[in-house]
Amino acid sequence: MNEARKTARWPSALPISKSRLVTWVNVAVSLVVAAIGLGVGFAQEVLPAQQVILFTIVTAAVLFLLLNYVAVVFETRAELRAAETEEEQEERGRSARRAWRDNRLLVLAMAALLVLYLLLTASIPEFRSIKNLIAFLVLELILLFAVKISGQFANGRSAFIGLIVLFALILISAFSIEGFLSGPNIKAILLFAAFLGIASVGQTMVALLGGLDLSIPFVIGSSNIALLFLITVGVPSYVAFGFILVLGGVIGLLNGIISFRLQGQALIVTLGTGFAVAGFTQIMTSIGSQFAGNVFGTVPGWLSNLAAMNGRFLGLAFPPTIVIWIVIAIVLIVGLRTTSWGRNLYALGGNRRSASLIGISEFKYWVGCYVISGVFAALAGCLLLGWSGGAFIGVGDPYLFTTLAAVVIGGTSLLGGNGGYGFTVIGVLVLQVLTSFLLGIGLEYEWQQFIFGLLILPMVALYGRSPHIRATV
Structure with a gap:
């Protein structure tokens, strides 16, 4: 082994592979890449x-030299490995497996982002620019930095990575899109984030118990048309608003x-309930009308002011819905961590059996979280009516995917007991900034949905969550 190390030499400043085939392949690759760059230039x-x-x-x-350098490195390592003892080979194998196990999620995530970038570059002519290439490289470096550093934040790994991802998206968007950080665009991002954030309240609560609520988009759509229907038949707007929230509950x-x-069937139950509610609402609101799924009427001024882009809060040109979301977020974040109700919720999500042994009622908390989910879904539907000025049963459709994505990207475990609404706020902002970026570079809705789906996987993988709380109880 020592003799092999003496005879094996690492690459010099001007490396040339010993294999003629490898050298010619490197020449070909270098010329092809250079030709592509020449054409783009x-x-x-x-x-x-x-x-x-x-x-x-x-x-x-430069590319030819780099490729030859890599080839010489591999050739030299092959010579060294050929002279290794069996014990050294086994140790090296264990080290390689350990390195792959510790970094496989990161490698897969970076590879997925690379495939996404290449696919966009090949399919969309507008995407082929130096700015987008630089933005992609910056994103890869920032994500790599975030994952490697996040190990120092054992109790807030997901939140740390989420904030870094959010910062990276804002930086890249500001670099790529003119006017991204302008006042009107920031206000629009926050307003749409507020709608999603309010709709995600219930999804976060039930996720902390290990459940799911797929009725949220249907409750949003039903509340949207039911509120305007009640107003058009003469019910006072404030009374109708409160009644819709009660129905959501x-x-x-x-x-x-x-x-x-029906333990373990929350997904099917809530999906079935959602379909039933949406269908019943359309039946009731379309009786005597030729417009199924739509209700026409005048939205009250106070509701429009709450949610419209030109809404005002205390005389400022700032939609009050954003303020409502901020207040809700503060109350939930503080309440979940400091009140006995919040601590009991985490205890149930972490280990139901242990929590029940100390007298915590699983039934009350489970049902309570779903009631909260229904109320906030109805609130989101009512506020969306103020934003759009018209009612439509399909207004909640995008929230079936995005509420789940916001919870997962933020770092709340769908197994329960780990996470919180503060994590969801980060996930909401990441999704909304990403949406604004995709719109800014001119991608159509179909491409936005495609990219959303692909990006969810590497983002979730990058978080590399800690072992579930049940493993520590």
Whole structure:
């Protein structure tokens, strides 16, 4: 082994592979990449032709040297491994497996982002720019930094990575899109984040117990058209608003009772309830009308002011819905961590059996969380009526996916007992900034949904959550 180490030499400053085939492959790869760069350089018409040609030559030379350097490194390592003893080979194998186990999520996430970037570049001509390439490289570096540093934050790993991802998205968006950090755009991001944040309150609460609520989008749509229907038939707007919130709570009560009795079936139960509620609401509001699924009427001025972009709060041009969301977030974040109700909720989510042994009623908390989910879903539907000025049963459809995504991206475990609404706030902001970025670069809705779906996987993988709380009880 020692003799092999003496004879094996690591690559010099100008490395050349011993294999002619490898050398010619490196030449071919370098020329192909340089040719692509040459074509892109001439197509953009940003730099003079002389500079484009110069950069192409430099790129080809540097890439050729790098590829040969890598080839020589692998050749040298192969020579060293050939002279290893069996014990050294076993130790090296264990080290390699350990390194892969510790970093596989990071590697897969970075690879997924690379595939996404290449796919967008190949499919969308507008995406082929130096700015987007630089933005992608910056995003990869920031994510790598976030994952490696997050190990120092054992109690808030998900929150730390989420904040870094949010910072990276804001930085890249500001770099790529003119006017991204303008006042109107920030206000729009916060307003739509507020709608999603309010709708995600219930999803967070039931997730802390290990449940799911798929009726949220249907309750949002039903509340949207039911509120305007009640107003058009003469019910005072404030009374109608409160009545809709009560009905949302009743729907949540049914979801909670039925799903508790049918343990493990919360997903199917809430989905079925949602379909039933949406269908019944359309039947009731379309009686005597030719417009099924839509209700036409005049939205009260106070409701429009609450949620419209031009709404005012204490004389300031700031939609009150954003303030409502901030207050809700503060109350939930503080309440879940400091009150006995919040601590009992985490205890149930962490270990139901242990919590029940100390007298915590699982039924009351389970049903209570679903009631909260129904109320806040109804509130989101009412506020969306003030924003749009018209009622539509499908207004809640996007929230089926995004409420779950906000909870998961934020770092709340769907197994229960770990996370909180503060984590969901981070997830909401990440999703909303990402949406604004995709709109800013001109992607159509179908592409936005495609990218959303692909990005959820690496983001969740990057969080590398700690062992579930049940493992420590």
